[in-house]
Amino acid sequence: MCSYGPMSEAAAQALRAVKSQPKATLLAVDFDGTLSPIVDDPAQAYAHPDAIAALGRLGHHLGTIAIITGRPAMTAVKLGHFKEMTGLESLVVLGQYGAERWEAATDHFEAAPEPKEISEVEDELPALFAELGLTGVRIEHKGRAIGVHTRELDDSQGAFDALLKPLRELASKYGLHLEPGKNVLEIRGSGIDKGDALRRLLADTGASQVIFAGDDLGDLPAFEVVRELRDEGHPTLLVCSASEEQDALAKISDLVLDGPQGVAEWLTELADSLDTAGAGSR
């Protein structure tokens, strides 16, 4: 099910602008919870195949397609099968909230240095878990960040709540940033977020209109940048991949879709409409 609420005039105008000037459009999409369904094991969170197929079709029309994710860029490339998908030859993947960048066109990968404090934080985690009486917490090692996952615990919310304050203090002790997400607490370098990543991408591509789709708190800075762009007069569209787990984005989105399945269906509809518009202009 694709669940569409009433669309604001600004959003409807943005969609018309995308259809009339697709090459001036940047489509930026979050990975987990937006392109890929949420699962227990992050290593198994493969992108929805219909979403990837739709992105491949959209790649023939739109100026730029980008993935902006908390994952390491190359993990997203693997879980999204992005190297194998026709139409995504100019895809850009901004990983770890913009600290990493991979370009499909050149297979070029670049990244900011790994903060040395990450491994120091990591060394302190076992004692913290023991102190809180927590077993079964999953650690995701990302090099530039650590993901502390509580999804698989019987009382996942209780564990999340118990860890929030001490992990915030631990991050702060090392000058790092704590990013809460869906049953995950991530510790990463400060001074970079998806809003900065989106701004840099806009500057690089010169896109004048933007669609951004996301599902979780880490996407909020990108939502804020899109709002600023709208205030500056750019056509923009904010898309929420809705879930019961997180409703913060639904309230501030133009389109609220039913999770990754709804996103896949909507991307397919967008590709259909651009195919049709393209056929009509030939």
Ligand SMILES: O=P(O)(O)OC[C@H]1O[C@H](O[C@H]2O[C@H](CO)[C@@H](O)[C@H](O)[C@H]2O)[C@H](O)[C@@H](O)[C@@H]1O
């Ligand atoms: O920016 P995103 O692409 O949304 O990535 C954010 C974090 O998502 C991942 O965790 C979430 O998805 C997991 C797999 O479905 C799930 O098990 C977990 O509970 C979710 O929070 C990922 O593991 C993190 O590294 C990402 O930063």
